[in-house]
Amino acid sequence: MLPTAVSNDPLAGVAEFRDQFIRAYRFMLHARLLDERLASLYRSGKIFGGVFLGRGQEALSAGLGVCLRQGDVFAPLIRDAAGRLAFGEHMIDSIRTYLGSPLGPMRSRDGNVHRGRPKEGLLPMISHLGAMISVVNGMLMARRMQKRLGTSVGAACLGEGGTSTGAFHEALNQAGVERLPLVMVIANNQYAYSTPTNRQFACDNLVERAAGYGFDGHTVDGTDLGECLETLQKAVDNARSGRGPQMIVAPLLRLCGHGEHDDSSYIDPRLKQSELGRDCLEIAEQRLVAEGWLSGEEIGRSRSELLAAIDETISTVQRESAPNASAESWQALSTVSLRDMSSGTEMA
Amino acid sequence: MSITYLDAIREAQDRALKDDPRVFIYGQDVGAFGGAFKATKNLAAKYPGRVIDAPISEDAMVGAAIGAAIEGMRPIIEMQFADFSTVGFNQMVNHAATLYWRTGVPCPITIRLPSGGTSGGGPFHSQSLETIYAHFPGIVVMTPATVEDAYGMLLSAVAIDDPVIFCEHKYLYYHLKASSLPTESLPIGKARIARQGRDLTVVTYSAMVHECLAAAEVARDEGYEVEIVDLRTIKPLDTDTVVASVARTGRLLCVGEAWPWGGVSAEVIARVTAEAFDLLDAPPQRLNAKDTPVPYHPNLWAAHRPTAQSVAQSMLRLLRL
Incomplete structure (x- = not known):
């Protein structure tokens, strides 16, 4: 299917939009290729834990990432490889964390998607859904107290399943009460692990909840990069300019299992055939070619270059030493003098 | 003031x-x-x-x-x-x-x-x-x-x-x-001897320190001197101060207002038993709240948690073992 005709899209043809589209596309492609390589490492038994792909969600994720800038706060979730790359995470952080390298940001102590650099505004998610949002709120509140909030925003990502948690409700209400520049991005990918949306929520569209929290609400086709960029940029700009918290709900379909251990046989085949089941990467490529922004050859070259870089980074990380348990500090507290000397952990 | x-x-x-x-x-x-x-x-x-x-x-x-x-x-x-x-x-x-x-x-x-x-x-x-x-x-x-x-x-x-x-x-x-606010305090992680004694070590913390101090007066009337260790922080737990006290007294009672299962009193007894078994002259004992939710009526509440009276009974029972 071809994208919207140029004349119907007021932003098409604007160089700025074209450049942003191309940038976002490259992060989508990078994330897709990186995900595929990680899946292949998983299948060959090279990864200790699970692997969680963003297939089908790259347009939304990369779209958000390119709308953020240095100094913002970003709390990605499990399917945000594209947004992470766009926000500035180097792919070696991802590969090191998946492979458990002690040189990675989580130093072998945490794995896969649980990675970040809090001091650089990139929060490492915990597994409990909705838990990151109030942390973003707290960072924004702190900056406001320190009088250095400026025009920075905080963005948090979640799936539709995570919206059923108490943490989500508490955090959105908090952001509304404090009128924080929070951008809440919800990928409604139709399944929370195997649970379909009719067992997850009862409203027609999750964006209806925005009004209840005092958020501006936006809905966008999560399979269309152009639309994602337009909507996300508007939401981020709103937050930057003091118009309060923003919620974006993007219907799309997860084009993979929950993790690579999951064959996703429960996904309704009719959804796969519907508009929701379109592959956002293919749609973006079709538009790039149709608009004349990139040629098929250029796309092919980007793909080869990215693959070579990914493979080289994986090789580098695979040569790194594994962690040494006897060299671990085993210190959960930063205050060493307050370590509890329990007799039960090792023989004196 | x-x-x-x-x-x-x-x-x-x-x-x-x-x-x-x-x-x-x-x-x-x-x-x-x-x-x-x-x-x-x-x-x-x-x-x-x-x-x-x-x-x-x-x-x-x-x-x-x-x-x-x-x-x-x-x-x-x-x-x-x-x-x-x-x-x-x-x-x-x-x-x-x-x-x-x-x-x-x-x-x-x-x-x-x-x-x-x-x-x-x-x-x-x-x-x-x-x-x-x-x-x-x-x-x-x-x-x-x-x-x-x-x-x-x-x-x-x-x-x-x-x-x-x-x-x-x-x-x-x-x-x-x-009468006034302190200008200095013990380091964090260090327990305090709230009362010196030679016959029994009672390890406790928070409000129970005061119930234990009152109970120690009852024990004194019976001729016993009870040492009371106020843990101050329960994590980290100052095992050294506890063991040093048990070395002086040979007997250990742990008192806590929390529920008994897997609690602070269990932890203290586990550590003392593992690290200082040969210092003990009697089996270490503990006294906690009853294993039910905390009741509303004052009559039930007073019986649910340890009090000076129930602590004194536990002290005397252990002292006579």
């Missing part, structure tokens, strides 16, 4: 706000109202924008504190009652407690838990939850028993670069008084 335990908590927060611009207080009703127990009375007016009313959202309160700590602040969270901290449990034990270990970024937050029973409190305004927080790595748990410690330890809690669960006992808020 007379200063209550509650005054000390308020004064410590006043001083922390005054001395350190990174400190702020966030909790339900803490602002103009001054808190359910008035532990933040007048602080919102004195420190505008730094004593902030929170919605009834314990999870989001602690989450926001973690975020603020990442940005260099030193938040104090007031839980209205310790019992409600379970709503924020996930952020406390899975997020705050793991942040430093996972990322190398310290998480200096202080969470105040008005703890323990008062007459008429009932099942959901009386709990002592220190044990469940101590169970998790990455958290310091303080249980001050005196006005001096309420003040000094709260200031330390704010200064420490790690999450601190500060269990302040509601029963002590108004009952306990001192």
